[in-house]
Amino acid sequence: MTINTYVKEASYGKTMVRFMKKDVCPESKVHNVYEMDVQSMLSGELDESYTKADNSIVIPTDTQKNTIYVFAKNNDVSVLEVFAAKLAKHFVDRYKHIHGATVDVTITPWSRLTVRGKPHNHSFIRNPSEARKTHVAFTEGKGFDVVSSLKDVSVLKSTGSGFNKFHKCEFTTLPEVDDRIFSTNIDCNYSFNHFATLDELASYDFNHAYETVKEITLDTFAMDDSASVQATMYKMANQIINKLLVIAEVYYALPNKHYFEIDLSPFDIDNRGPNCSLYQPQAYPSGYITCTVARD
Numbered sequence: 657m658t659i660n661t662y663v664k665e666a667s668y669g670k671t672m673v674r675f676m677k678k679d680v681c682p683e684s685k686v687h688n689v690y691e692m693d694v695q696s697m698l699s700g701e702l703d704e705s706y707t708k709a710d711n712s713i714v715i716p717t718d719t720q721k722n723t724i725y726v727f728a729k730n731n732d733v734s735v736l737e738v739f740a741a742k743l744a745k746h747f748v749d750r751y752k753h754i755h756g757a758t759v760d761v762t763i764t765p766w767s768r769l770t771v772r773g774k775p776h777n778h779s780f781i782r783n784p785s786e787a788r789k790t791h792v793a794f795t796e797g798k799g800f801d802v803v804s805s806l807k808d809v810s811v812l813k814s815t816g817s818g819f820n821k822f823h824k825c826e827f828t829t830l831p832e833v834d835d836r837i838f839s840t841n842i843d844c845n846y847s848f849n850h851f852a853t854l855d856e857l858a859s860y861d862f863n864h865a866y867e868t869v870k871e872i873t874l875d876t877f878a879m880d881d882s883a884s885v886q887a888t889m890y891k892m893a894n895q896i897i898n899k900l901l902v903i904a905e906v907y908y909a910l911p912n913k914h915y916f917e918i919d920l921s922p923f924d925i926d927n928r929g930p931n932c933s934l935y936q937p938q939a940y941p942s943g944y945i946t947c948t949v950a951r952d
């Protein structure tokens with residue numbers, strides 16, 4: 657006896673399509689560079705390509721890759737979200753049996769190099785501790801859902817953080833602390849309200865949203881007298897939602913990268929509590945604190 661099965665969900669596409677686009681201002685001759693990593697995924701009436709080996713409905717992933725290159729050549733790529741949205745809509749508009757497309761774009765952060773005190777017009781420096789991403793989903797007849805991200809930003813504050821009055825039970829050994837090192841690797845996803853049309857989406861300033869999310873996150877990290885990672889991350893998300901009305905919800909995942917006091921008492925040196933100045937960085941384990949904050 658064979659058991660009947662069906663394709664419950666299917667999508668396919670090309671991942672890690674990489675390019676570097678150079679954009680030169682005709683008047684000033686100032687260059688901009690955009691190194692990007694793109695993924696496209698298509699969905700729709702595709703079941704028979706899986707169940708009946710019907711390749712006539714398969715838009716080859718190679719074709720998807722070529723489409724990404726041609727769109728990158730012919731379009732402005734400076735706003736990730738708009739570029740991704742144009743691509744996603746193209747796949748759905750162009751192929752009758754494709755009803756949904758998602759496009760993910762990650763940009764490599766090259767920032768302009770300052771040389772002899774001035775911004776250089778064609779030299780750049782890589783900022784390794786920052787990644788900007790977007791995920792755009794276009795659904796036929798519905799529109800666009802956009803989730804953008806600020807990732808891999810490593811930060812540390814050497815005071816202004818404590819952890820007290822936490823739950824205690826028979827397994828608790830953690831001491832309460834008024835002052836500790838707080839270090840994390842920021843991972844923030846911010847979801848936009850639904851966009852019905854490409855025009856509506858393209859009129860929004862996504863670069864401003866990214867800069868605002870980054871500024872609020874870093875400002876709050878530095879300025880908050882942190883009672884816990886949980887409380888600080890909520891303040892970050894709450895401010896973003898209050899400042900940017902177009903954002904529906906914000907997700908943070910913040911590892912708590914621990915730095916513990918090193919015991920120097922065998923050498924008659926006090927390195928405890930308020931006298932601690934030498935810490936052991938812990939590779940693992942780390943805390944891992946997440947939350948999604950939404951408009952009420």
Ligand SMILES: O=c1[nH]c(=O)c2[nH]c(=O)[nH]c2[nH]1
Binds near residue numbers: 883
């Ligand atoms: O900010 C913190 N949140 C926790 O949930 C936690 N747990 C822990 O051991 N240390 C910390 N610190």
